[in-house]
Amino acid sequence: MHKLILLEGIPGSGKSSAGAALQNFLESDQIPSHFWREGDFDHPADFEGVACFNQPQFEALLSRHPALVDLLQEHTSVRGDDYLLKYRKLQALHPQKVDRVLMDECSQLDVYDGLPVDEYCRLALERWRDFCHAKRSDEVTLLECCFLQNPLTVMLARHNADPQAARQHIEKITEIIRALNPLVIYLHPRNVADTLQHVRAQRPKEWADFVTGYLTEQAYGKAHHLSGFDGVIQFYSKRQTLEMDILRSLPIQHLVVEHSGREWDRCEKEIAANWNLLNPP
Numbered sequence: 134m135h136k137l138i139l140l141e142g143i144p145g146s147g148k149s150s151a152g153a154a155l156q157n158f159l160e161s162d163q164i165p166s167h168f169w170r171e172g173d174f175d176h177p178a179d180f181e182g183v184a185c186f187n188q189p190q191f192e193a194l195l196s197r198h199p200a201l202v203d204l205l206q207e208h209t210s211v212r213g214d215d216y217l218l219k220y221r222k223l224q225a226l227h228p229q230k231v232d233r234v235l236m237d238e239c240s241q242l243d244v245y246d247g248l249p250v251d252e253y254c255r256l257a258l259e260r261w262r263d264f265c266h267a268k269r270s271d272e273v274t275l276l277e278c279c280f281l282q283n284p285l286t287v288m289l290a291r292h293n294a295d296p297q298a299a300r301q302h303i304e305k306i307t308e309i310i311r312a313l314n315p316l317v318i319y320l321h322p323r324n325v326a327d328t329l330q331h332v333r334a335q336r337p338k339e340w341a342d343f344v345t346g347y348l349t350e351q352a353y354g355k356a357h358h359l360s361g362f363d364g365v366i367q368f369y370s371k372r373q374t375l376e377m378d379i380l381r382s383l384p385i386q387h388l389v390v391e392h393s394g395r396e397w398d399r400c401e402k403e404i405a406a407n408w409n410l411l412n413p414p
Contacts, residue, residue: 134164134412135386136268137313140277141376142320143369144344145332147392147400148277151320154401158408159273168275174222178264179279180244182221185256190242191216198235212259217244245283250292254302257284261309268313280306280317281376289375290368293352300379307383317387318404319380325370328394333362341365 138155140148152168159166169176186194191209195202204227209218220239224231241247244256268274284302288294307315322328333341341362348354349364359367380387388407390400 134273135314135316136270136273137310137315138273138275139280139315139317140275140320141281141317141380143282143322143325143328143373145328145335145394146320146322147390147397148320150397151318151390151400151404152275152277155318155404155408156275158405164273165269165271166273166275169277171278174219174225176276176279177267177274178260178276179283180217180256180260182219182224183244184218184220184239184242185244185248185252186216186218186242187214188216191218194218194238197238201230201235204230212263215256245287246291250288250294253287254284257302258305258309261306265309265313274313281319281379282372285372285376289372290348290353291351293356296375299375300382303379304383307385311385315385317380317383317385319376319387319389320400321373321377321389321391322394323391324394325373326366329362329366329369331394 138152140152142148149170152170156166156168169178171179172181173179174181195205198205204223205218208220208223209216211217218239220231220236224236244253248256281303284306285299288299288302289296345362345365348368349359349361353359353368354364357367359365377389380389388404390403392400
Protein backbone atom coordinates (compact mmCIF):
# COMPACT_ATOMS: atom_id res chain seq x y z
CA MET A 134 0.00 0.00 0.00
CA HIS A 135 1.08 3.57 -0.64
CA LYS A 136 2.02 5.10 2.72
CA LEU A 137 2.56 8.57 1.29
CA ILE A 138 0.29 10.46 -1.09
CA LEU A 139 1.59 13.69 -2.61
CA LEU A 140 -0.99 16.07 -4.07
CA GLU A 141 0.36 18.50 -6.62
CA GLY A 142 -0.84 21.01 -9.20
CA ILE A 143 -1.10 24.74 -9.84
CA PRO A 144 -3.32 26.99 -7.66
CA GLY A 145 -6.98 26.20 -8.12
CA SER A 146 -6.32 22.76 -9.60
CA GLY A 147 -8.15 21.01 -6.76
CA LYS A 148 -5.40 19.68 -4.51
CA SER A 149 -7.14 20.46 -1.22
CA SER A 150 -10.50 19.15 -2.43
CA ALA A 151 -8.90 15.97 -3.72
CA GLY A 152 -6.99 15.45 -0.49
CA ALA A 153 -10.09 15.88 1.66
CA ALA A 154 -12.10 13.52 -0.55
CA LEU A 155 -9.35 10.88 -0.52
CA GLN A 156 -9.00 11.11 3.25
CA ASN A 157 -12.75 10.53 3.60
CA PHE A 158 -12.46 7.57 1.24
CA LEU A 159 -9.62 6.06 3.29
CA GLU A 160 -11.53 6.56 6.53
CA SER A 161 -14.56 4.80 5.04
CA ASP A 162 -12.26 1.82 4.39
CA GLN A 163 -10.94 2.10 7.97
CA ILE A 164 -7.45 3.00 6.77
CA PRO A 165 -5.71 5.38 9.21
CA SER A 166 -4.67 8.60 7.48
CA HIS A 167 -3.63 12.19 8.11
CA PHE A 168 -3.97 15.02 5.62
CA TRP A 169 -1.44 17.81 6.14
CA ARG A 170 -2.62 20.88 4.28
CA GLU A 171 -0.52 23.67 2.86
CA GLY A 172 -0.02 26.35 5.49
CA ASP A 173 -0.11 24.08 8.55
CA PHE A 174 2.38 25.49 11.06
CA ASP A 175 3.21 21.97 12.30
CA HIS A 176 3.61 20.42 8.86
CA PRO A 177 6.07 17.51 9.24
CA ALA A 178 7.73 17.82 5.82
CA ASP A 179 7.47 21.53 5.06
CA PHE A 180 8.46 24.92 6.47
CA GLU A 181 5.48 27.19 7.07
CA GLY A 182 6.69 30.43 8.63
CA VAL A 183 9.96 28.91 9.90
CA ALA A 184 13.18 30.87 10.32
CA CYS A 185 16.57 29.18 10.53
CA PHE A 186 19.21 30.65 12.87
CA ASN A 187 22.65 29.43 13.78
CA GLN A 188 23.54 29.40 17.47
CA PRO A 189 25.11 32.91 17.65
CA GLN A 190 22.19 34.37 15.71
CA PHE A 191 19.65 32.70 17.96
CA GLU A 192 21.41 33.77 21.14
CA ALA A 193 21.53 37.34 19.81
CA LEU A 194 17.79 37.14 19.07
CA LEU A 195 17.11 36.08 22.66
CA SER A 196 19.21 38.92 24.00
CA ARG A 197 17.26 41.46 21.94
CA HIS A 198 13.92 40.10 23.15
CA PRO A 199 14.42 39.14 26.81
CA ALA A 200 10.70 39.22 27.60
CA LEU A 201 10.07 36.52 24.99
CA VAL A 202 12.91 34.12 25.79
CA ASP A 203 10.65 31.33 27.06
CA LEU A 204 8.25 31.61 24.13
CA LEU A 205 11.05 31.77 21.57
CA GLN A 206 12.69 28.68 23.01
CA GLU A 207 9.36 26.86 23.21
CA HIS A 208 8.75 27.36 19.48
CA THR A 209 12.30 26.48 18.41
CA SER A 210 13.64 23.05 17.56
CA VAL A 211 17.35 22.40 17.31
CA ARG A 212 18.77 20.15 14.62
CA GLY A 213 22.55 20.06 14.59
CA ASP A 214 23.67 23.67 14.14
CA ASP A 215 20.23 24.84 13.01
CA TYR A 216 17.74 26.59 15.29
CA LEU A 217 14.37 26.36 13.57
CA LEU A 218 11.88 28.88 14.96
CA LYS A 219 8.19 28.64 14.04
CA TYR A 220 7.77 32.38 14.16
CA ARG A 221 4.47 32.57 12.27
CA LYS A 222 2.92 30.10 14.69
CA LEU A 223 4.32 32.14 17.58
CA GLN A 224 2.71 35.26 16.15
CA ALA A 225 -0.62 33.49 15.60
CA LEU A 226 -0.71 32.23 19.19
CA HIS A 227 0.58 35.40 20.85
CA PRO A 228 -0.28 38.36 18.59
CA GLN A 229 -0.11 40.87 21.44
CA LYS A 230 3.42 39.86 22.41
CA VAL A 231 5.06 39.50 19.01
CA ASP A 232 5.88 42.87 17.47
CA ARG A 233 6.80 43.90 13.95
CA VAL A 234 10.49 44.12 14.81
CA LEU A 235 10.68 40.46 15.79
CA MET A 236 8.71 39.39 12.72
CA ASP A 237 11.03 41.35 10.43
CA GLU A 238 14.10 39.81 12.05
CA CYS A 239 12.72 36.32 11.57
CA SER A 240 11.50 36.87 8.02
CA GLN A 241 15.05 37.76 6.97
CA LEU A 242 16.01 34.16 7.81
CA ASP A 243 12.81 32.49 6.62
CA VAL A 244 13.63 29.10 5.12
CA TYR A 245 11.67 29.86 1.95
CA ASP A 246 12.09 33.58 1.55
CA GLY A 247 15.25 34.56 3.41
CA LEU A 248 17.98 32.00 2.82
CA PRO A 249 20.30 31.28 -0.12
CA VAL A 250 19.06 28.53 -2.41
CA ASP A 251 21.72 26.02 -1.30
CA GLU A 252 20.72 26.45 2.34
CA TYR A 253 17.07 26.03 1.44
CA CYS A 254 17.81 22.79 -0.41
CA ARG A 255 19.90 21.41 2.45
CA LEU A 256 17.20 22.13 5.02
CA ALA A 257 14.43 20.77 2.79
CA LEU A 258 16.21 17.45 2.28
CA GLU A 259 16.90 17.14 6.01
CA ARG A 260 13.23 17.83 6.69
CA TRP A 261 12.20 15.01 4.37
CA ARG A 262 14.64 12.63 6.05
CA ASP A 263 13.26 13.50 9.48
CA PHE A 264 9.72 13.04 8.22
CA CYS A 265 10.44 9.56 6.86
CA HIS A 266 12.22 8.54 10.04
CA ALA A 267 9.36 9.68 12.28
CA LYS A 268 6.42 8.56 10.15
CA ARG A 269 3.94 6.09 11.64
CA SER A 270 4.10 2.84 9.68
CA ASP A 271 0.37 2.12 9.93
CA GLU A 272 -0.83 5.50 8.64
CA VAL A 273 -1.27 6.88 5.13
CA THR A 274 0.01 10.45 5.04
CA LEU A 275 -1.36 12.94 2.54
CA LEU A 276 0.71 16.04 1.78
CA GLU A 277 -0.08 18.88 -0.61
CA CYS A 278 2.30 21.20 -2.41
CA CYS A 279 5.59 20.30 -0.76
CA PHE A 280 7.00 17.78 -3.27
CA LEU A 281 6.87 19.77 -6.53
CA GLN A 282 5.16 23.12 -6.00
CA ASN A 283 7.19 24.55 -3.14
CA PRO A 284 10.66 23.52 -4.32
CA LEU A 285 10.02 24.76 -7.84
CA THR A 286 8.47 28.01 -6.64
CA VAL A 287 11.41 28.78 -4.36
CA MET A 288 14.12 27.66 -6.73
CA LEU A 289 12.65 29.12 -9.91
CA ALA A 290 10.51 32.11 -8.92
CA ARG A 291 12.67 33.43 -6.11
CA HIS A 292 16.17 32.44 -7.25
CA ASN A 293 15.77 31.86 -11.01
CA ALA A 294 17.76 28.65 -10.54
CA ASP A 295 18.55 26.37 -13.45
CA PRO A 296 15.53 24.07 -13.95
CA GLN A 297 17.99 21.16 -14.07
CA ALA A 298 19.09 22.00 -10.51
CA ALA A 299 15.45 21.99 -9.42
CA ARG A 300 14.95 18.64 -11.12
CA GLN A 301 17.97 17.20 -9.32
CA HIS A 302 16.68 18.46 -5.98
CA ILE A 303 13.33 16.72 -6.54
CA GLU A 304 15.15 13.56 -7.57
CA LYS A 305 16.96 13.63 -4.22
CA ILE A 306 13.64 13.99 -2.39
CA THR A 307 12.34 11.04 -4.39
CA GLU A 308 15.19 8.83 -3.22
CA ILE A 309 14.53 9.81 0.40
CA ILE A 310 10.82 8.94 0.27
CA ARG A 311 10.91 5.84 -1.96
CA ALA A 312 10.73 3.48 1.02
CA LEU A 313 7.22 4.82 1.72
CA ASN A 314 6.02 3.69 -1.72
CA PRO A 315 4.73 7.20 -2.54
CA LEU A 316 1.97 8.01 -4.98
CA VAL A 317 1.88 11.43 -6.63
CA ILE A 318 -1.61 12.62 -7.58
CA TYR A 319 -1.24 15.48 -10.02
CA LEU A 320 -4.30 17.66 -10.66
CA HIS A 321 -3.87 18.92 -14.22
CA PRO A 322 -6.27 21.59 -15.49
CA ARG A 323 -6.25 21.71 -19.26
CA ASN A 324 -6.53 25.50 -19.40
CA VAL A 325 -4.07 27.16 -17.04
CA ALA A 326 -5.24 30.72 -17.73
CA ASP A 327 -8.91 29.88 -17.16
CA THR A 328 -8.11 28.05 -13.91
CA LEU A 329 -6.04 30.92 -12.55
CA GLN A 330 -8.60 33.55 -13.52
CA HIS A 331 -11.29 31.48 -11.79
CA VAL A 332 -9.30 31.12 -8.57
CA ARG A 333 -8.42 34.82 -8.73
CA ALA A 334 -12.14 35.64 -8.76
CA GLN A 335 -12.84 33.24 -5.89
CA ARG A 336 -10.06 34.29 -3.51
CA PRO A 337 -9.45 37.62 -1.76
CA LYS A 338 -7.74 40.33 -3.78
CA GLU A 339 -4.77 40.07 -1.42
CA TRP A 340 -4.02 36.59 -2.78
CA ALA A 341 -3.69 37.80 -6.35
CA ASP A 342 -1.65 40.83 -5.26
CA PHE A 343 0.76 38.65 -3.27
CA VAL A 344 1.20 36.03 -5.98
CA THR A 345 1.66 38.67 -8.67
CA GLY A 346 4.35 40.43 -6.64
CA TYR A 347 6.09 37.17 -5.70
CA LEU A 348 6.25 35.87 -9.26
CA THR A 349 6.93 39.06 -11.19
CA GLU A 350 9.17 41.07 -8.86
CA GLN A 351 11.74 38.43 -7.90
CA ALA A 352 14.61 36.89 -9.86
CA TYR A 353 12.63 34.80 -12.37
CA GLY A 354 10.04 37.46 -13.06
CA LYS A 355 12.66 40.12 -13.63
CA ALA A 356 14.80 37.89 -15.82
CA HIS A 357 11.82 36.93 -17.99
CA HIS A 358 10.15 40.37 -17.92
CA LEU A 359 6.92 39.14 -16.34
CA SER A 360 4.32 41.69 -15.34
CA GLY A 361 0.80 41.72 -13.92
CA PHE A 362 -1.46 38.71 -13.72
CA ASP A 363 -0.46 37.74 -17.25
CA GLY A 364 2.99 37.15 -15.79
CA VAL A 365 1.45 34.87 -13.16
CA ILE A 366 -0.21 32.84 -15.91
CA GLN A 367 3.07 32.60 -17.82
CA PHE A 368 4.94 31.34 -14.77
CA TYR A 369 2.36 28.72 -13.82
CA SER A 370 2.09 27.52 -17.41
CA LYS A 371 5.83 26.92 -17.45
CA ARG A 372 5.74 25.35 -13.99
CA GLN A 373 2.98 22.92 -14.94
CA THR A 374 4.89 21.84 -18.05
CA LEU A 375 8.10 21.37 -16.07
CA GLU A 376 6.33 19.48 -13.29
CA MET A 377 4.80 17.05 -15.76
CA ASP A 378 8.16 16.52 -17.42
CA ILE A 379 9.85 15.85 -14.08
CA LEU A 380 7.05 13.60 -12.88
CA ARG A 381 7.25 11.35 -15.94
CA SER A 382 10.97 10.79 -15.32
CA LEU A 383 10.72 9.83 -11.63
CA PRO A 384 10.81 6.18 -10.50
CA ILE A 385 7.62 6.46 -8.44
CA GLN A 386 3.97 5.92 -9.30
CA HIS A 387 1.88 8.88 -10.29
CA LEU A 388 -1.70 9.55 -11.30
CA VAL A 389 -2.45 12.55 -13.53
CA VAL A 390 -6.04 13.73 -13.26
CA GLU A 391 -6.85 16.01 -16.18
CA HIS A 392 -9.92 18.20 -15.89
CA SER A 393 -11.56 21.36 -17.13
CA GLY A 394 -11.60 23.00 -13.71
CA ARG A 395 -15.28 22.29 -13.03
CA GLU A 396 -15.35 18.48 -12.80
CA TRP A 397 -14.67 17.83 -9.12
CA ASP A 398 -17.09 14.92 -8.76
CA ARG A 399 -15.51 13.11 -11.69
CA CYS A 400 -12.01 13.82 -10.38
CA GLU A 401 -12.85 12.42 -6.96
CA LYS A 402 -14.35 9.27 -8.49
CA GLU A 403 -11.32 8.82 -10.74
CA ILE A 404 -8.93 9.14 -7.80
CA ALA A 405 -10.94 6.68 -5.69
CA ALA A 406 -11.12 4.17 -8.55
CA ASN A 407 -7.39 4.37 -9.21
CA TRP A 408 -6.64 4.02 -5.50
CA ASN A 409 -8.46 0.71 -5.52
CA LEU A 410 -6.58 -0.43 -8.62
CA LEU A 411 -3.20 0.60 -7.20
CA ASN A 412 -3.92 -0.76 -3.72
CA PRO A 413 -5.84 -4.04 -4.09
CA PRO A 414 -7.05 -5.75 -0.89
